[in-house]
Amino acid sequence: MKSMKRSWRLALVSGAVLMAASAGWAAESLQDVMKRRGLSQQDLLAASKTYVPTGKRDEFIAFSSGGQSGQILVYGVPSMRILKYIGVFTPEPWQGYGYDEESKKVLAGGRIDGKDITWGDTHHPGFSETNGEADGQFLFINDKANPRIAVIDLRDFETKQIVVNPIMKSEHGGAFVTPNTDYIIEAVQYAAPLENKKFYPLEEFNEKYRGAVTYWKFDRKEGLIKPEESFSLELPPYSQDLSDAGKGPSDGWSFTNSFCSERYVGGIEKGRPPYEAGCSAKDTDYMHVINWKRAAELVKQGKAKKINGHNVLMMETSIKEGVLFLIPEPKSPHGVDVTPDGTKIVVAGKLDTHVSVYSFDKIMAAIKAGKFESKDPYGIPVISMKDTLHTQVALGLGPLHTQFDSKNCIAYTSLYVDSQVAKWDFCEGKVLDKLSIHYNIGHLMTMEGDTTKPKGKYLVALNKLSIDRFNPVGPLHPQNHQLIDISNDKMQLLYDMPVPLGEPHYVVAIAADKLKPAVRYKVGTNSRTDKPHPGMVRAGEEKIVKKGNKVEVFGTLIRSHITPETIEVEVGDEVTINMTNLERAQDETHGFTVSTYNVHASVEPGKTVSVKFKADKEGVYPYYCTEFCSALHLEMQGYLLVKPKGWKATKTTLAAGSYSEADYKKQVKKIADTQAVIDSVVGYITSVNYKDFPDVVNLVEDATDQLGKMKDAKAKHEAAAAKKDWEQANLWAEQVWQYQVKAADIGLRAKTFLEQSGAKKTK
Ligand code: K7E
Ligand code: CUA
DSSP states (O other): OHHHHHHHHHHHHHHHHHHHOOOOOOOOOHHHHHHHHTOOHHHHHHHHHHOOOTTOOOSEEEEEEOTTBOEEEEEEETTOOEEEEEESSSOBTTTTBTTSHHHHHHHHTTOBTTBOOOOBOBOOOEEEEETTEEEEEEEEEEETTTTEEEEEETTTTEEEEEEEOSSOSOEEEEEEEOTTSSEEEEEESSOBOSSTTOOOOGGGHHHHOBEEEEEEEEETTTTEEEEEEEEEEEEOSSOEEEEEEOOGGGTTEEEEEESOTTOOOOOGGGTOOOHHHHTTOSSEEEEEEEEHHHHHHHHHTTOOEEETTEEEEOHHHHHHTTOEEEEEEESSEEEEEEOTTSSEEEEEETTSSEEEEEEHHHHHHHHHHTOOSEEOTTOOEEOOHHHHEEEEEEOOSOEEEEEEOSSTTEEEEEETTTTEEEEEETTTTEEEEEEEOSSOEEEEEEETTTSSSOOEEEEEEEESOOTTSSOOOSSSOOEEEEEEEOSSSSOEEEEEEEESSSOOOOEEEEEGGGOOOOSSOOTTEETTTTEEOTTOOOTTOOEEEEETTEEEEEEEEETTEEESSEEEEETTOEEEEEEEEOOOSTTOOEEEEETTTTEEEEEOTTBEEEEEEEOOSOEEEEEEOOSOOSTTOTTOEEEEEEEOTTOOOSOOOOOOOOOOHHHHHHHHHHHHHHHHHHHHHHHHHHHBTGGGOHHHHHHHHHHHHHHHTHHHHHHHHHHHHHTTOHHHHHHHHHHHHHHHHHHHHHHHHHHHHHHHTTOOBOO
16 A cells, blocks of 8 residues: 555656657558558548547537437547447436436336336437527437437436327337427327227227327427427328428428328238238328428417327318328338428338439429319328429439438438438439448438538448448347548448447437537536535535434535545435535546445536435445546445444444554655645646636636645644644545645646647746
8 A cells, every 4th residue: 555655656746757758669651550450542541531539529429329228329420439328218327327316307207107118219319400400409319119209408418308208109200300499299100099098909990090290399498398388180090200390491391201001900810911011002101291380379279189188189170270281102111301401302212212302382382272182081181292293313222311411402312222322413303423331221311411501521321230340249230330421422431330239220410519518517406407406515514414214415525535424324214315526627527326225326526416215224335436536536435334223332433553653754754745746736837828728727726625625634633743643643644645646636637738738838
């Protein structure tokens, strides 16, 4: 232990010197490396387009569905470096999601029929938009299996809300956002009765089973979905698929696909041909064209019916009021995508080689003229394909999804069967380029490529299979996100990124500079509600309150101790521990757990988190900080003592060590040496314009805090030394040194930051 302390001091003293002394080895040439690693010129070119040097950042940030993991995966483009997993529908231990009280409440919002559902089949993330542009404030994502939508606040990348769809039993087409985020669109996948827990036999499919599309009202100020102000449209049982909101000229309308307008009901066990045959029998399905603005007005006028307490505009009303129309679309389509200028709607027919481009103007003209080719079995007017098509382009086999370029009229469509990306012109209706990629692309994604202002540059192909692409890891393979350069006429494949969370159906990416995440919370914030946490306390106010069998701890975390360090309860007590992280420095997160009680919290600077459990087991349970937050992180510990009922102490002195006057003298010398290091660091920091760097100002505040605490400990060690109490003298001297180490650690970080950011001398 002693030698470790010495090396610490050495490291502190030499840290600054080491920093400057690492250049000068005879470097390998580029040719040497190419030869050694078997790289071609083409590889090098690709590498130079995706490589982001150490310390540099990505231009775009991608938010990928984590598929069945129920999470979101955040990565940078073009580096494809993973930055974060966000727990959404699934507990996420690192972030304490599902292990602390605040996040448990968020997850509880996703309970269905009174039961926890701890996974989700996430498909489509969507950004909040302002005037059709991604604004970087919120992210939404859906759960197909258990029809739910979640809201993630991009100030802290935390999930704030989960809402359960009140009338659906499954969904797929979510989350699509209207151009000013008034509504988040979610559409049914497999038709079922809209009333909850209502049984109708499959023989009554046409009469009693229904599709629907829900418009969730979003309150941007509160950052929450308002279920009471949300509504749905009842739709025929056509297996609705994806949707997109109109924008610009088509704002106020939305478009939803369907893939089984045959209304086929399978049953191979009874000798019926399977769903796959029955659902693709006809040459066309229906695109639903919906005037959601008008529908919202009708709901306000009280024209909706309440089903399960939720506003539903029944088909009869929608037809009568002219808010719902159908247009045939080629066989079993998958994606429907509105062009950035809002004038056209692109539909890819999975089982057709074409993409169909519909003209919004033509659709409106047909509606205005009352020109319909027929009515569907439910009486919904059907506009003819011929009257509304702008063009159709043969792209290849299995077109699925379309994204747009920053250049006018340029679109990219994934070809599932061909395993290709097609670049084409949707104005002129011609193919421009095709790129073969690895197996079976599903979605594809360009930078802000589903907004009014796509940013071009890169495209990511989301491939379902990776087969032989990566080192084998067992029969379950990762999926493969392939990065493609689209800045030139010809597309170039750059990089393969294995995705270890399946199955990431869709990704959205945004210019990194649009995101303005916070580095800390206002002290005492409940991050899940963004409100002051009643369990917060400031330094020195920590307390344990006992009322009957309820024990509530109001504690704090700061390098490197937990206050309180002992919590005593009686078996059977209900224990709530609130912890506030008092740090201001960036990235100084502490974790908190109590052995074997299945609780965990991630307490970022300023946050207050509570964990709750019943102390139902007598015994001794260490609690500690789970983040390696400082050199004395391991010592960031304490004991929960769960005592038997009516237990009385018999021994009252704690175990002691043995310390001498010589030890004390060594301590005092060590303190003086360390102070010299601190003084030199402080000297440097105050000699430059450090006040121009808010991050450094925060570090300096934290360091000053640590040094401020020294005074008290110093008085204590000196008083103890005067009384020749060498144990107390040594321990309080050691504590002074601890404060110094932490201050020096923070100070060195500030110094490095300043040197790297080009701080200027002021003295
Ligand atoms: Cu897999 Cu959008 Cu759910 Cu297509 S979806 S691939
Ligand atoms: Cu705080 Cu480890």
